Amino acid sequence: MTLLQSFYFACISVSPVLAILLLGMWLKKANVVNSEFIRGGNQIVFNIALPCLLFINVATNPLQKNLDTTLVIYAAIATLLSVLFLVVIARFTAPKSQRGVFVQCSFRGNMAIIGLALAVSYLGEEIIPVVATYLAFITILYNVLSIMVLTTFNRSMLVTILKNPLILGIVAGLIVSLLGISLPKFVTQPLNYLSQLTLPLALLCIGASLDWHSAKSNTRVTAIASVLKLAIIPTVVVSGGWYLGLGKEALIVLFLMSGAPTAAAAFVMSKQLTDHGDLASEIITFSTLLSPLTITIGLMILGEV
Template identity: 30%
Template structure:
């Protein structure tokens, strides 16, 4: 029961914010033009600030255990590679393939992952989640750009040069690269006994924090504003495929393999982090990115909403089963 309550507490605020966004749209305070503008701001300013701070604020780089990090990254890449031909076979709509493929591997780790890991394993879970985020969040964004570029209206023929340019020009990837570079400089400064942190630049740090704090609520309000119940019937097949892959199929496979082959290697905190990347819903950031790259933004939004609703059960069962087999005390 505790696991179910936690799962509901993790996902219900997201659902409520989406519902508020929908109500705001119905009340006439937001229209399609405003929603698109909000998504642009989220993608170009708010999310980059949030990702930058999430990675920059990693404090403990000592004694990193790379096993679970490698497993999480490899599993994510395999999800992408296996899902790619399945998505092509499943839907004939070119603009739906990108967001559908994206939904299979891109989890809401930035929003739910760290709180989930902390609730399950305390400070050890926070450290493990932060370290894994530094790897999987850049990976998510690179694979997401590839997913959307593959089906961006060129008949499915990949343009490698354009794809690379899309990756390099992506604000989320740029912010992550900058954060990793500054993090590396900070580590070097520590070795040289030089004490300096970005938080010492109070004005800049506060501005970044303000922008970061806007990312999630604004993205969720915009998601609710563009949600259309009338679209469910037309997108039903894709919604079922993406939601099932994100909340049932891949959690079962990836967590099952981790348990049977690595239960004596991974710690409880590391299993908690794996739940946070494999059993959580589709990332909210997938919606503004889909809009920016010309995919079916309606489908992207539907996948976020429905995977969020169903993920309360996937998180619950993941926690319950791993507790039952002795991973969590």
């Protein structure tokens, strides 16, 4: 594959996701959708549609076939090391009160929506079970680390993690898969219908939530966090995976998961646990708007590997 072909393939993989994000922005600007629609849509995605998608893809596919143990272990170690690195960097780049938010927003990517959407667009729908098993483990780690960097860990926070709908969907899917339970069609068909809502509705809501003008109150911290999230961390993580001999598909999954823009959940947790939800919102906006460029460049480079 030539460099030009790699660039073209990367562009056509990113463009469907970008198109839905831009459509969401236009619908909000044209007053076709409002804040109530966005709030309701997000609740449907995170409480119903996305848990169904993760459950059905984990439950109906053999775990042994789709679990890339090396990839998951490496991703977990890389995430832990990234957080330690960010804790050090935060001491020099963010005010003390903002450091927890800075760290969380710099490592917590929108894997389950944008990362998954890009993986499907670039690698095809057959990659969903592989990504779902990846998410099964890394999502739990993300939640634990997010709470640890934002506040003191306690029992109530553990309960919050365990009640997360995404984690419940993943764990239920793992149980069904490990026990070898065959789900009847009258169960799988409605779950498949709900699963198909996930990506288009989530991307529309993300697009409608974005506001370029909001990403200006904490410009320096926002810019540094976004560059770390979109460029520096994924470059280091993927380079390490390449050095260890991970296959091309695994490297692409690793890049799309680690290089996805900051997750919307980072705002929710920052708002609940700190006084700097505005900073999280700005980093989410800036990183999401910048991510099509960085992801296109990354996929183009990986196309040459």
